[in-house]
Amino acid sequence: MPETPSLARIDADLLNQLMEKVSEFGSTGDGGVDRPVLTDAHKAARDWFRAELTARGYTVLVDAIGNLFGRIDLAGPDAPLVMIGSHLDSQPKGGRFDGAYGVMAALAAVESFRKGTEAPRCNYVIADWMNEEGARFQPSLLGSSVFAGLLDLDWALARRDRDGKSVGEELVRTGYKGTDAAPRPDLYLEIHIEGDSKMETAGARIAPFLRHWGALKVRIEVTGEQNHTGPTPMEDRKDAVLGAAHIIAELRRLADVAEDTLFTSVARVDISPNSPNIVPGKAILFCELRAPEQAMLDWSEASLRAALPELAARARTTAEIVSVDRRPAGKFDPRLAMLTERAADDFGLPKMQLDTIGGHDAVAVNAILPALVIAVPSVGGVIHRNDEYTSPEDLAAGGDVLTDMVRRIDRAGGDLDLALGANA
Amino acid sequence: MPETPSLARIDADLLNQLMEKVSEFGSTGDGGVDRPVLTDAHKAARDWFRAELTARGYTVLVDAIGNLFGRIDLAGPDAPLVMIGSHLDSQPKGGRFDGAYGVMAALAAVESFRKGTEAPRCNYVIADWMNEEGARFQPSLLGSSVFAGLLDLDWALARRDRDGKSVGEELVRTGYKGTDAAPRPDLYLEIHIEGDSKMETAGARIAPFLRHWGALKVRIEVTGEQNHTGPTPMEDRKDAVLGAAHIIAELRRLADVAEDTLFTSVARVDISPNSPNIVPGKAILFCELRAPEQAMLDWSEASLRAALPELAARARTTAEIVSVDRRPAGKFDPRLAMLTERAADDFGLPKMQLDTIGGHDAVAVNAILPALVIAVPSVGGVIHRNDEYTSPEDLAAGGDVLTDMVRRIDRAGGDLDLALGANA
Structure with a gap:
């Protein structure tokens, strides 16, 4: 029986600092953020994040629908590529955890993992998808759907808001009409606040989504x-x-x-x-x-x-x-869900299984890649409001699970079956 | 058995001339008029009509809510007062008969009657009510409702249009914020195009409204x-x-x-x-x-x-x-309706009985006075559009009935029971 390897944890201070910083953009002063996609507040958040990625040695890529990626090759050009992300846009007068937590945790998880690892076996890319919310431009999941080939690029660029401004025009205005090819990862992870009170009611702190409605x-x-x-x-x-x-x-x-x-x-x-x-x-x-x-x-x-x-x-x-x-209704990759549950167990975190009903970028990405959303609780199930709240402890616990999943996947060289076996 | 007195007819040429003239104000060039209340076009129509009244010897009165009255005393200060009228405001891009016909026919009827009569027994007042339509300022029937004590004057003056302009301000601007006491007549008559196709369908040319819904x-x-x-x-x-x-x-x-x-x-x-x-x-x-x-x-x-x-x-x-x-639902004065039917019969005009569902100034006035609306057909039931149309023959037939009702009422000294008996 092999010795249980030590678990990887997130740098909770880094995660907190990133959360504090990103919450400044579009802050409504009452705990919430007003950062609809391609507004000045959204652009400011992306500009900051882009600089943060660059400063940490990531290569910034922006594709034609304005998805923002930070790629870091830790294991040579042919190594498997793991993508982790979410979105920086918010609902009008929304909360500061929805989306932003997933992007900040992705960066903090990769940063935390690489600092404690001698010889990484995978490369990593952090994703900030364009227009997850769909409040200003319909439909939602626009950037991730174009990425997954579910929506046509030109059609997506031609979507207009109530004032008649198109996605394409607003991408140009904000400086996110990119020309880079999107990275093609081997799997995708996303961590997100729940947006319902099921976890709180059950006392769970981690939940993989098994199905997307x-x-x-x-x-x-x-x-x-x-x-x-x-x-x-x-x-x-x-x-x-x-x-x-x-x-x-x-x-x-x-x-x-x-x-x-x-x-x-x-x-x-x-x-x-x-x-x-x-x-x-x-x-x-x-x-x-x-x-x-x-x-x-x-x-x-x-x-x-x-x-x-x-x-x-x-x-x-x-x-x-x-x-x-x-x-279409579908199932997330069950191996990724099992990895989540193992990490939760090893950290001693109460877990449960959920479905996701609302859209997440992972739903679009799941059409072409093994993908998963991992949920942490939201107090009272509140989402899309200024009083949306997840405690620093829950943010860090989710970050620990995400970071340790990165470790398990990385140690298996991106092979999920192997990751499950090796960590059994 | 008394000899049947000769019927009084309207001067159809005068009615036509007045209709032609009033249709110039706010003319849309396609048969319609655009003359919403207290606009420049409405003011121009009222200014012309006021001059017309003065030139014909009527005393012009304007009350505090901007109702315009032309009074002519033909029978000494203590004689009964008969009011006839309607409104010169139109719907935005409305028709030229709705309202204007009632005011022009009122003047033409009194003028026609007085010219053929030796010793009138009543005095007369022509009314042009302020804001019948209610398109610019809500509610409709504003001037007649204040007249009838159904609405408070100050409240009415404070109504605002979509641009924030108040009735009071616009009355001052157009010169119709009057200080005269409104006349207190003994009865009120109004003639109006139908606004539905019931008369056309039935082949009727005259219809008193028995009830207002x-x-x-x-x-x-x-x-x-x-x-x-x-x-x-x-x-x-x-x-x-x-x-x-x-x-x-x-x-x-x-x-x-x-x-x-x-x-x-x-x-x-x-x-x-x-x-x-x-x-x-x-x-x-x-x-x-x-x-x-x-x-x-x-x-x-x-x-x-x-x-x-x-x-x-x-x-x-x-x-x-x-x-x-x-x-409230109500009934118009049944004696006035009977007089209408008798006049129609004597002219050999097919008649029918109707209710009015939409508002008319006579509905407000009916709260305090014996009142009636007399309808003439509108081709296709069209109203509030540029193609609203009533033929000159139907306008004149309605005018004849109105003029002969004036004769019957005048000969009875304003006593409706007597008018019915005397003309039985």
């Missing part, structure tokens, strides 16, 4: 006929908002009757003309359907499509699905 | 809890848009099951934050309930209030009625 983002256009709300007889009205109401209620009903887990929502409705005394002629519904299993997503989409004509007809309107953005 | 304008605030659409479990969601959907469907259901006529609508919904991936925390519904009978309005309001808590609770939200603007 699939999502259908469906845009439905309901068309009625614009008319005065006064004289138009009820039986002649073609009320787009009434049609929308029937669809909204039905989407909730689908979630309630589904035989397996299904989440549904209609969270945005654009009504035209949205005037109190004009029967609405048009309503556009932004629907989401989410499920951990693809079969359930398929069922929900088929059910919605089947019900739509009758729901719309109840209000004498028509309804058309004008776009569907599909994120 | 009441309206409840109800603002409902649905409160849920803002949350991410991803991780939040369905059973924990408090979705304000889902709560709104149940209320929207129920309001329609009330109209469908009501035992008497009820129109309902939710035509504007303000959703917060209205972002595709955030469970909406707030939705404000702008509801209208309209009915010809006050009892039905009362039933609909009681039904809505009773249903609201359960509807909101279905989405784990709460719903609160934050404001109710009430326009």
Whole structure:
């Protein structure tokens, strides 16, 4: 029986310093940050981080969709490449841990590991993905999806915000319209606050995400006929908002009757003309359907499509699905999840298994690489708000697990099967 | 059996000339007019009309809310006072008949009657009400409602348009912030294009409005809890848009099951934050309930209030009625309606009976005086658009009925019962 090798830990002081520093960019003064993608605050955070990478000997690369990478070759040009990262953009008036923690922990983990290691066997790249949040430009996960070949580059560059500014224009303005080829790593790790209270409730401090839920983002256009709300007889009205109401209620009903887990929502409705005394002629519904299993997503989409004509007809309107953005449900690499659990056990950290429902860049990357998201708890499950909070102890515990996973993967020369066996 | 007196007719040439002239103010060049209240175009129309009144011997009065009156005393200071009028303001890019016809026909009717009459027994006042349309300043019927004591003068003067300009400021700017006491007439007549196609369909050329529908304008605030659409479990969601959907469907259901006529609508919904991936925390519904009978309005309001808590609770939200603007349902003076029908019969004009659903100044005035709106057809029921059209023949036919009603009322010394008897 081989001697248990000593665990690698993160430099908690370095992690704290990096977290303090990155939280200055876009600080709202009340604990949160307001750092939507490609704003001046976001650019400032990236400029600082880029300089930090350079100062530490990393080669900075920026690809055509504005993903920022810091690469350090510790083991020669042909060694396996391990990528770790997350994102520096935030929701408008968001929290300071969502995304930023993953990027800071990635750098601190690699820095901590390399300082305690004689002969690294892998090379490393830290990733800061462009537009994870999707608040300013839709869809979210834009940079990582282009990286993974899930979205077309030109299409992504042409996305526009409410003011009509395109991603491409804002990349140029902020200095992140790069020309470097993106690195092609062998696996990808991401650490992130949970965004739910399941871990807190269970007393867990580490949780690998086993599955990423699939999502259908469906845009439905309901068309009625614009008319005065006064004289138009009820039986002649073609009320787009009434049609929308029937669809909204039905989407909730689908979630309630589904035989397996299904989440549904209609969270945005654009009504035209949205005037109190004009029967609405048009309503556009932004629907989401989410499920951990693809079969359930398929069922929900088929059910919605089947019900739509009758729901719309109840209000004498028509309804058309004008776009569907599909994120297939899937599983993260189970070997990476097992490595996470072993590290947690070795540190004596209570662990649990989770799924991720919201998007993470790792979901996009998982389409082409073994990938994993590791979660640490968020107090009260709060996310996307100024009071989003994870204690320094939990940040460091997550950082320890990440750093020790780096050690295990590195010692196995990037071979995950070997890493599991060698550390068994 | 008394000899049938000869009918009084309108001077159709005068009416046509007045219509041609008034249509120049704010003309859009395509048949319509753009003459919203207290704009330069509206001021120009009023300035012209005021000069026209003065030139014809009328005393011009402007009250504190900017209603413009032209009074002519034909029968000494103590004679009954008959008011006839409508409004010179238009919807933005509206039609040239809505409102203006009623004012021009009023003047032409009094002028035509007085020229053919030896000893008038009544005095007359032509009214041009301030802000009937309510497009620029809400609510509509502002001047006539202050006149009738339904709205407070200072509150009305403080209404602001989208640019922040107040009614009071714009009255001063256009020269219509008057200091005259409004005349106190004994009855009020208004002639107006229909704004629906019922008369055209029925082949009717004259229709008194028997009832004015009441309206409840109800603002409902649905409160849920803002949350991410991803991780939040369905059973924990408090979705304000889902709560709104149940209320929207129920309001329609009330109209469908009501035992008497009820129109309902939710035509504007303000959703917060209205972002595709955030469970909406707030939705404000702008509801209208309209009915010809006050009892039905009362039933609909009681039904809505009773249903609201359960509807909101279905989405784990709460719903609160934050404001109710009430326009009571009512009946116009039936004697005036009968006089209209007799005149129509005597001219051989096909007639019908209508209700008015939209607002008219006569609805406000009817709160304190015997009042009536007389309708003439509008081609295709078009109103508030440049292609709003009523033929010169129909304008003149309506003018004839109005003029002969003036004769009947005048001959009876303003006594409506006598007018009906004397002309039986």
